[in-house]
Each structure stands twice: as C-alpha cells, then as structure tokens.
Amino acid sequence: MVAKRGRLDRFISKACQISLRQVKPLLAQGQICVDGQWVSDAALQIDSFSTISCQGQLLQERQRVYRMLHKPVGVVSATEDPIHRTVLDLIDGPAIPGLHLAGRLDLNSTGLMLLTNDGRWSKRLSAPETKVAKHYRVGVTHPITPDYIQAFAAGMYFEFEDSTTAPVILTIVADRVADLVLTEGKYHQIKRMFGRMGNPVLSLHRFRIGGLYLNGGPDADRTSPLATDLAEGQWRDLTASELGLFVD
Template sequence: MRLDKFICDCTGLTRSQAGKVLRQKRVTINGQLVKQASLQVADSDQVVLEGKPLTIVGLRYIMLHKPAGYLCANDDPEHPIVFNLLDEPIVERLHTVGRLDLDTTGLLLITDDGQWSHRISSPKHHIAKTYRVWTADPIGDDAVSLFAEGIMLRGEKDPTKPAELDIVAAHEALLTIHEGRYHQVKRMFAAIGNKVEQLHREKIGGLQLPADLAEGAYRQLTAAELELLAK
C-alpha cells in the first residue's frame, strides 16, 4: 500500500493532507524519516506520525448504552451527539444503525460497516426490537390484541405490522416491533389514547443490552453477539 494511502486509512486525513505531513518531515518508517508519498508500506513496517505509531482501523461493531439527551446524529449545534461518548479513532467514519430519539435510552448499535448496518436496519429483514415502555395512563388489556392486529398510525396508509405487547405493570410494558417507522412506539400508544413517558430499548434481534453496561458506556460486540444478529 502507498504510504499516503496508509496514512489516510489510519488517521482520516485526506490524500493532500497526508502529502503535507510527509513534506513537513513528520513521518518515519522503522525509525527513518520519509517524505515519498508513493513509498510502499509492508505489513512489517512501523509507521510513526509525530511519535504516534499508526495502525489501520478495521471495521468496528459497537454497542452503546445510550443515555437520554443525546442525538443519533453526526453533528448538531444544539444537543450533544452519541459520538461524543466514544473514544475511538476516526470517529467521523462511524454511524448509528438506525436511531433512538433524543429522550430514548438503551441499546444502540454503531458501526463503520455500511453493508452490515443495512442488513440490521432494513425493514425487509424484519429484525425485532424490544422496548420497555412507561406510560402516562394505565395500559388496558385490550392493547395486547390491538397491537397484535396492527395499529393505524396518523398520516400512514398501512397499519403497523403485528407487534407483541407484554404488560408488566399498570403503567409499564415490553413491546416488540418488527419495523422501524418514525417515532413508532410513541405513535402506537398515542393511537390508543395513551402517552409514552419513558422509552428504553432493551433488545435488537437476539442481542440483549447487558445489565453490566452502564448508561453512557460502550464496547465492541463479541463474535457471539455478531452471530446473534446474523440469525
């Protein structure tokens, strides 16, 4: 691989920026100062930029326990974004797999693998998502059958796909949906005359938010967890 491309892949710099740091004599290979952008880098070479060894960043698959008050966006002038919670190189290459609302907490997936992200978030794959919901008013027993039949949302042409509702307490339930319409959970409860006061995503497919992952913390998915999502 060319040296300038290697630097770009490790740092997120553009090709012209990589050329500039080379011309400024800020890069060494195996302890030797280098300036040639076209120089080929071998796997055994140690490339150092201003004292920091460079390593190509591979594809990343991250689970984050999203707190309330953070936006699932790459930039926002008014609110903090979920990427502020990550201590990752080249964070601008990452994106969220779907979104959680500003006030919604829970399991959020983040990656720089576009194909994987599409498989997880595409409606045609029908990957289930389970939310714990707290409501303003008591949840009627009829909500179970209504959600199972599909709810007609305001402004929509088709009802929601059948969803599974498990009433935990008068104002608390677990809801599993198989699509991802805009503000879907909140709109489903609004359609039956109730209001969602708090919303927390617990599960995507077979992947459960670990109890020991603190709010605001994140980690890489394990191979076993990736397999769960692939099923």
C-alpha cells in the same frame, strides 16, 4: 455508507496515479496483494474494507467496527447536532471514518444502540425484510388494559407513511408498564401507537436487539450470550459471538 465495490485495476490506477495499461504488468508480475493474497485478476471486485498493497506499499487498510452503546436521555441519535450531544460524542478515542448508527432512539429515550462503519451490515440490520426484533420497556401515563394487546398486534395505519404497522407484541408488565417487541421502526412509532390509544409515553428504553441484550434485559434467556453491563453513556466493541447473532 454502504461499502461500494469496484474493479481492482481502477483502484490501483487511481491510488498509484498510473494508467490502467500500467496496472496490467504489475498484476502479471504478482506485485499486487489483496487481503493477504497475490492476485492477477484486473476485474477483481474490492471494497473499502479490502486490504490492498502494491509493490510492498500499503494502499488501503480499514477494519470493520461493530459497537454497542447505552444511550442516555438527552443525547441525540445523530452523527452531529448544533445543540445536543450526539451518540458519537460519547465515543472516545480516535475518530473512525464512516462510523454511524444502525438504528435510532428518540432524544428522551434510552437503551441499546449499535454503531458500525460497515454500511452493508447496518443496512441489512435495519431492513424490514430481515425482521430483527427490537425489545422495549415503556412507561405510560394511564393504565394499560388488555385491549391494547390486540390493538398493537393488529397494527395501526399511519397516514404519514401511508402504511400499517407490522404486528407488535405487547406484554403488560405492570399497571402503566409494558414490554413491546417490534420488527420495524417507523418514525416515533411506539409513542404514536400509544398516542392513538390516548396514553402518552413517559419513558422508553430499548433493552434488546435480536439476541443481544443490554445489561441482561428483563426477559433475558440466561443461556444466550448476554451483553456486559454498560452504564448510561458507556460503549464497547461487540464480541465475535455477539456479532454472530446478526449473521444469517
């Protein structure tokens, strides 16, 4: 889903069904426009979000889309599923080619999800090296004792991935409720970590990604940009200031 880059002349040749040799005079005559600029460089690198026209004819125009959604229980984090409703099924309006999930939540988990058609953005957001923090509120079966704090901070080794989890910040909120901060997202990581402690998870809700909060969030810094309240199943586009929270 990453927007692949390529040469402008090859794109024009394919889009207009002409030879590369025929593209050259069009460039020399100033007949090709990319993102509002007349260009003459045949090797100019373009991608699927470049707006391109040739001799006044629009060949490509695709806008980047960035959305947030409040996922309910019972909705699967996938683009399609033969049994359950998917996150994309909650998005009304015309279908957007390439729209996908930037991160996932389990079927019975709830909370903040991000969607985009910009593969570079979602890849960067999910990459471990970027260390974008995800915040969760977790309800469990048995009381959470202070020793959990050190166990989660030290990390846990999982044979499935043959790796140890990065440090997780655990804050005890109530007898059976904790807030967690993760900078990675291994398969069912939170449930597996509590499972290692012999304490099954009953509820899992993600309320924050980076500086973006869902409905304020229990630890919201009120001086930071906050997300507009979204009921379960609702979505909206990110504002420019919210999108700026994820720009290096």
